[in-house]
Amino acid sequence: MSGGPAFARNASEASRSSADARLSVEQVSYAYSANPSQAPLFTLEATSFQAKPGELVAILGPNASGKSTLLKLIAGALAPLSGRILLNGFVTHSLTPRTRAQRIAVVQQESLLLFPSRVWEFVLQGRHAHGRSLRFESDDDVIIAQNALAQVGATDLSDRSMDQISGGEKQRVILARALAQQPLLLLLDEPTLHLDIAAQVDLLHTLRRLAAENRYTVVVVTHELNLAAEYTDQVVLMQRGRCLRVGPPSSIYQRELLEQVFQTPLTVELGPSGRPRVTVLSDRQ
Amino acid sequence: MRPLTLRRLFLQCFILVVILFVVVVIALKFGAVPVSLYALGRDLLRVLFGQTSQISSDYGLIVWNIRLPRILLGTIVGASLSVAGTSFQALLRNPLADPYVLGVSSGAALGAILALITEPYLSLSPALSALLTPLGAFLGAAATIAAVYALGRREGQIDSTTLLLGGVITASFLSAIITFLMSTITSGNTRGMAFWLMGNLSTSFQKSVYWFLGIGFIVATGAIYTTATDLNLLLAGEKEAMHLGVDVPRVRLVVYIAASFLTGLAVSVSGAVGYVGLIVPHVMRLLFGSDHRTLLPTAALGGAIAVVFADTLARTLVAPNDLSVGAVTAVVGAPLFIYLLRRRLA
Numbered sequence: 001m002s003g004g005p006a007f008a009r010n011a012s013e014a015s016r017s018s019a020d021a022r023l024s025v026e027q028v029s030y031a032y033s034a035n036p037s038q039a040p041l042f043t044l045e046a047t048s049f050q051a052k053p054g055e056l057v058a059i060l061g062p063n064a065s066g067k068s069t070l071l072k073l074i075a076g077a078l079a080p081l082s083g084r085i086l087l088n089g090f091v092t093h094s095l096t097p098r099t100r101a102q103r104i105a106v107v108q109q110e111s112l113l114l115f116p117s118r119v120w121e122f123v124l125q126g127r128h129a130h131g132r133s134l135r136f137e138s139d140d141d142v143i144i145a146q147n148a149l150a151q152v153g154a155t156d157l158s159d160r161s162m163d164q165i166s167g168g169e170k171q172r173v174i175l176a177r178a179l180a181q182q183p184l185l186l187l188l189d190e191p192t193l194h195l196d197i198a199a200q201v202d203l204l205h206t207l208r209r210l211a212a213e214n215r216y217t218v219v220v221v222t223h224e225l226n227l228a229a230e231y232t233d234q235v236v237l238m239q240r241g242r243c244l245r246v247g248p249p250s251s252i253y254q255r256e257l258l259e260q261v262f263q264t265p266l267t268v269e270l271g272p273s274g275r276p277r278v279t280v281l282s283d284r285q
Numbered sequence: 286m287r288p289l290t291l292r293r294l295f296l297q298c299f300i301l302v303v304i305l306f307v308v309v310v311i312a313l314k315f316g317a318v319p320v321s322l323y324a325l326g327r328d329l330l331r332v333l334f335g336q337t338s339q340i341s342s343d344y345g346l347i348v349w350n351i352r353l354p355r356i357l358l359g360t361i362v363g364a365s366l367s368v369a370g371t372s373f374q375a376l377l378r379n380p381l382a383d384p385y386v387l388g389v390s391s392g393a394a395l396g397a398i399l400a401l402i403t404e405p406y407l408s409l410s411p412a413l414s415a416l417l418t419p420l421g422a423f424l425g426a427a428a429t430i431a432a433v434y435a436l437g438r439r440e441g442q443i444d445s446t447t448l449l450l451g452g453v454i455t456a457s458f459l460s461a462i463i464t465f466l467m468s469t470i471t472s473g474n475t476r477g478m479a480f481w482l483m484g485n486l487s488t489s490f491q492k493s494v495y496w497f498l499g500i501g502f503i504v505a506t507g508a509i510y511t512t513a514t515d516l517n518l519l520l521a522g523e524k525e526a527m528h529l530g531v532d533v534p535r536v537r538l539v540v541y542i543a544a545s546f547l548t549g550l551a552v553s554v555s556g557a558v559g560y561v562g563l564i565v566p567h568v569m570r571l572l573f574g575s576d577h578r579t580l581l582p583t584a585a586l587g588g589a590i591a592v593v594f595a596d597t598l599a600r601t602l603v604a605p606n607d608l609s610v611g612a613v614t615a616v617v618g619a620p621l622f623i624y625l626l627r628r629r630l631a
Contacts (some may be wrong), residue, residue, distance in 0.1 A: 121576070
């Protein structure tokens with residue numbers, strides 16, 4: 001039912017954007033001030049990068065470096081002060097909330113629930129943007145939601161209540177809801193924040209696999225230097241509202257650069273996978 | 286996975302319609318003049334199925350002209366308050382929101398009183414002046430909820446405790462103004478202080494008022510119902526709802542206006558009946574889940590059942606005197622509010 005228009009949409013857009021970049025961030029800047037007459041409390045200086053389908057991009061940087069602001073701009077939740085962000089040739093901020101939700105899925109740091117629902121109900125919420133406002137969920141929606149749960153390995157959680165599952169399980173269910181949106185672009189804001197190490201590795205591994213299988217473009221904001229090095233294709237390095245460097249982990253992970261950005265002594269070496277690995281040194285040596 | 290289907294929705298509503306019918310029959314039976322339940326039920330079913338158009342004449346007058354209009358009023362008032370409560374809870378993301386607790390009912394009452402006071406000076410046509418009271422009540426409700434919303438915001442976010450406190454203070458402040466007005470103004474048509482502060486269903490109106498109430502209720506509830514799935518997502522927060530495709534400002538505006546209108550509608554004919562919008566949605570959530578596609582219609586029916594039932598108690602407990610229906614709902618509702626508040630803070 002909903003497969004028809006979705007397919008047509010993909011086909012028409014594929015023909016329009018001949019360049020292989022799906023997400024294109026072009027000289028985007030932003031300023032935030034508590035009140036218009038005052039000097040801005042925070043500014044994001046012009047930032048540019050591009051990402052292809054199937055690519056995993058990490059936005060890295062210390063606190064208050066502008067990572068989350070950049071993610072909100074990409075999501076279309078904020079309007080940039082200058083520059084533009086294109087998703088398959090469309091400016092993300094100008095899309096209606098509904099159209100945007102059909103193309104961009106956002107996984108927030110925390111998902112609060114006032115009245116706890118079942119896991120399957122929660123995942124079906126991802127289908128909202130694909131139905132009319134009063135439509136009851138179709139069989140297609142149910143199949144898509146079931147597939148989304150299966151893709152994150154959470155099929156057996158389906159009938160559990162959202163307030164009775166662990167933090168790692170909850171993160172996977174939230175990801176499943178994002179997948180049920182069938183987006184082109186998947187954005188995650190510090191998804192590993194409250195997870196234990198096994199769950200963190202598991203999540204990044206899942207993202208890597210999903211990006212490859214479904215050709216999603218994935219952008220993830222994170223503090224985890226080593227996970228980003230291990231699993232991503234591109235790193236956007238941020239510091240105090242400036243984008244310092246964009247490139248593959250091997251070109252970003254240099255001792256002097258990272259020490260300066262994160263303000264802590266560290267070493268960088270090549271891990272067994274051929275990707276860089278960071279060890280933070282104790283300050284008082 | 287068992288997504289909601291139209292069939293399940295109708296089934297749940299049908300069960301409540303049957304309960305409402307039973308409660309209405311009971312409410313028709315009880316009162317100062319006893320009426321046989323069996324004869325009444327039989328006659329009502331005959332009327333419903335079109336076999337006759339009259340019910341037995343020995344009690345027909347009481348049932349038809351006194352009790353039935355009052356029950357009809359209770360049905361609409363209960364349904365309106367319950368839908369308004371459900372909407373405010375979703376809008377403010379606070380399960381303890383209720384028109385009465387938030388002071389919205391007091392605001393509506395004050396608006397209605399001001400409309401009644403100014404009406405003689407406006408020299409409007411009778412039809413327009415009849416609409417002036419509900420209009421005043423609507424404006425009072427809308428202004429109050431806007432004020433309480435502003436009071437409840439801290440650092441750009443709605444703070445649950447501040448919101449409730451702001452509502453309680455607003456309610457007490459507005460009640461004081463109502464008390465002042467009712468003590469100083471002695472014009473005949475403003476009804477009593479107890480009516481506005483506690484609420485009752487004893488006033489009878491012209492036939493056109495019932496039509497206005499019924500149509501107003503259907504339009505406003507219909508408008509809210511078009512946002513039912515949006516409200517489900519709004520419960521997870523405005524940002525998250527936006528990312529899932531909800532046009533948050535539009536939904537907020539529709540629900541804000543329609544819920545204020547429903548509160549104004551109810552208060553302008555029955556005064557400030559409390560806690561219906563709090564208790565009923567809670568019970569319906571426990572019974573049928575928190576999906577607003579189910580919650581809104583079941584809360585409407587449940588609200589009708591609750592108020593008609595509470596009013597029957599109000600009429601019979603101290604018969605032949607009349608108790609305020611608001612006293613009955615408050616006796617049940619206030620302890621439940623405390624229980625829910627403590628469980629939430631625990």
